[in-house]
Amino acid sequence: MATVGKPSFLPDRYDDVSHDRRYVGTRRSARSSLSLFAPIGIALGAVIVLVVGGMWFVDRSDDYLALDEAQLPVISGDVSDSADSDGAIEEPVVIEEEPVAEEVVPVEDPTVIDTEGLTLTILNGTATAGLAARANERLSVIGWPEATATNADSTDVKQSVVAYSEAADEAIALGIAQTLGVGADSVVQTSAYPGARITIVLGADYLDTAST
Template sequence: MAQKFPRDRFDAIPHGIDRVGAHRAPARRGAGWIAFGWAALATVVLVAVGIGAVVVFNDRLNFLAPPASTPSPEPVVTAEPTIAPDLPVLVLNGTTTSGLAAKAQEALVASGVPVGSTANASENDLTETVVYYATPDLEGAARGVAQFLPEADVRLSEQFAQIGTPLVVVLGADYATATAG
C-alpha cells in the first residue's frame, strides 16, 4: 500500500508551471541570443587574429622599418642607328612568298643600305623579321638597317659571324604582311 506523506514546500508548484521534478525556474526570454552573441564575437576576434598573423608572417606588414624603395631599373642603352656603306647586307627570305627578298633589297638600296646578295632562308615558316649582327660593335649598323624594314627586330648572333656575314636580314611573315599593300 502507498504511504501518504504530509505536504511540504516542495509540493507547492506555482501556477503556470507544468513541470514536475526538480522544479527549475523557466529560462529567461532571449537567453539563446546572448549565447549566440558571445559565440559571434569570439569568431570575429579569432578571424581577425588569424588574418593579422598571416599578414605579419608573410611580410606584408612591417612595424619595424619603413618600406625600402626599389631602385628604378636602369634604361637599356642601345646603339644609335647608322648606315655602314662598307658592310653589305645579306637578305634572306624566311617565308613562302616569292620575291620578298628582292622587294626588301629594293627598299634597302633606295634607303642607302648596301645589299650584297639575296637568297631563301633554310626555313620558310618564320613569323618575324630580324636583323642579325655578328659582333656588339655592329649593333648601330643593324639598327640602321632595321629602321627601313617594318616590324624588324635586332638581335646579336654569332652564328652568322662564323660564315663571314656580319649583317643578315631574315624576312618573316610580318614583313610580307606589312608590304603586301
C-alpha cells in the first residue's frame, strides 16, 4: 500500500537515475528561488540598454537639430494674403533691423583733442551787450580756440543753439554746449552757418555767469 500523502508511481527505468540532476524526464526538481528574478533582470537590462542608447542618440543628433535663429526669415502680414490673383505665392518679406546709433561722448576738455583748424563763431541773439564776448571768454579760458564774437541778425532769439556742420564735430559741439550750460537738445547739425565749424547762437535762455 502506498504511503499516505505521497504520490506513488510504478517502478520504471528512471528510478535509478541520480537525484543530483535537475531534470529527469517528466519528473523535475523544484526550481531555485533565484530563477524567479531572471525575467526581472532581463527586463532591467533591456531598459538600461534603451536608455543609454537614447541618450547617445540625442547627444549625437543635438548639433543637427539646432536651428540658427539669425537665419530664420521674419514674415510679416497674413499668410492668406501671400498669394496673388494667379495663385502664385509671393516671397516672404524680411524686415531688417535698423542699426543702433552709438552714443556720442561730449568733449569737455579741449586739451585732449587736436583743436588746430577748429573755428568758432559766437552770435549774440539778445539785447544784452557783450554777451558773446563773455561767452567766448568762458570757452577760451579752458583751452578752446578764440571765437569770432559778434551780434546776430536778431535780438529776440528765444533758445540758444550750438550748430555744427560735420558729423565729426558733434562731440565738440556737445562739449561746448555743456560748458556754456546749453542743453543737448539745442545741439544741431546744419549747414546754415558756413562761416565756422561750430557756431553758437546765444538766446534768451542763456545764463550769463558774468552778470550774476
